[in-house]
Amino acid sequence: MYRTITCGELTKKNIDETVTLSGWVQIARNLGGMTFIDLRDRYGITQLAFNLDWDKALCEEARKIGREWVIQIEGAVIERESKNPEMITGDIEVKVSKLTILNQSITPPFPINTDTDVNEELRMKYRYLDLRNNTLRQKLELRHRISIAIRSYLNNLNFIEVETPVLIKSTPEGARDFVIPSRINQGQFYALPQSPQIFKQLLMVGGFDKYFQIVKCFRDEDLRADRQPEFTQIDCEMSFVEQQDVLQTFEGMIRNIFKYTLNVDFPNFPKMTYADAMKYYGNDKPDTRFDMKFVELKNPLSDTSTLYKSSLQPFSVFEQAESVIGICATGAAHYTRKQLDELTEFVKQPKLGASGLVYFRYAEDGTIKSSVDKFFSEADLKNWSQAFNSKPGDLILILAGPKEKTQKALSELRLEMGSKLGLRKKNVFAPLWIVDFPLLEWNEGDTNLLASLAGRWHSKHHPFTSPLMSDVQLLKSNPAEVRANAYDMVINGVEVGGGSIRIHDKILQNQIFETLGFTKEETQNQFGFLLNAFEYGAPPHGGIAFGFDRLCSLIGGVDSIRDFIAFPKNNMGRDMMMDSPSNISEEQLNELKIKLSN
């Protein structure tokens, strides 16, 4: 037997027991007459003691052992002469009577379980060593606990987990597909699923009224800290449900996960419309850990306000702007000129592209000082400060320009200010639902999108998303105004999940395809099997999918999802450890009848 107990559990109450332990050598401390070895496994560290006086040969044997060797020992648990209160096992040590070297190790390229930062590239290349680190192990353990919480919650509600195929058919909607050549069907390709969307709807037709799956999905798009080409979704679908049923069920699931992993309780999740999210946060996934809502001084649509008007001399920047909006940074009036210049640089960076930043300080003494004193009187500024509901000590930041661009820039500025003011704490969670998304989006011809998709409507989700029944009559007259019966769950500015009630009515479905500009042929070719299935009595249904990796990283308080994936890919979609993707042999190419062009 390799072990009778693990390295993390021996305490005072085990004294005098004889135990067998196996594990890795974290470090050996050689003091001359005696040697201590910290033995590590998944569960913890136990100190092993060797002494020349106890057993000379054994002690000398122990001196030869290096870091990360795998050893097995047998010995008696004894009380330590000098204890270590920092360790769970710090009161005891094992007086080794038998030592077996199970395997040696060459010196690892980086230390395990020390505080030194190691380059991610190196950690990726030696992922199996990095996995020995506590931090990475704890993250994967958290992931496991979350998956247990999900399965148990859904199982209790009668959901069943069904596996769906991975080799499926390419459909042009959404992201790029990963494709797999077929050897038996020359010249044809499978696609890897971007999500099991169609299968879960077919399962509804098949009568599995509550389905879920924790499942790998694939998208051939560029990577980010929170985006991998293969990632895991918690994919769910239910029959005979309305939006409220889905929201309630999965709000419950998230509540359950947070209770189980972090012992955090949530009140009911607020619901916010997409329109409000854009109006108040400039963003469809607002971070609501802090307030700092947008205030409109000028709005192209509802322009009853004249707040942007100057009483001294016209301020052309505001006069000419489509939109003038600002935020109130509570308690930031003490910002220095230098700090404000930095904020100006922040909004001017190319990706945000604002042309400048207007600010005014509402000082503690009640005076108001702005960057546009030439144009606006004290009375103007007082009006503003009322509109912003600001108090002495606050800083108001205002952007002007084209509506969408300005919204986006102010949204980023809001998040930046939230971070600077310490309002985005990792251990505070603000979940909410965003509802009533637009159903359709107009594709401009000038984007670098597929030419075939330009100059027509496309669905913001997928083409089976139901419109709100109240908006159906707008499909012909004003497609842009049609809202979807769709919902996203957002926590701390992270979109953790999204879904919709699906269309189960053939007439409505055809109407949508028509609006999207699909011909009957295209529809039949791409989605025929689903539409055929719908001819045989599709129940009303809807569902949701959560980004499992993102949910884990959110709960773990980390921005990158990579450490919650045992073997992730790098920025370029490469696996640094096995060095994939890689070339394949001539024979393999020939079998597939594939020729590479240059």
Added chain:
RNA sequence: GGUUUGGUAGCUCAGCUGGUUAGAGCGCCGCCCUGUCACGGCGGAGGUCGCGGGUUCGAAUCCCGUCCAGACCGCCA
């Protein structure tokens, strides 16, 4: 495809405006050390300064190109 930061010893990094033999801490190797737990002491080895070209009497340092990595934009639910 774009923007940006970086690449110097096994690891983390310093090396300013060009100037003898490129440094530190950790790790590694050797010797010493009987209560350490970031053990300690003494000594030692270890470098194509990512790669290629250019400027210069002289390049880790300046310029051009290129490769690699990270973050972000485009893209992506």
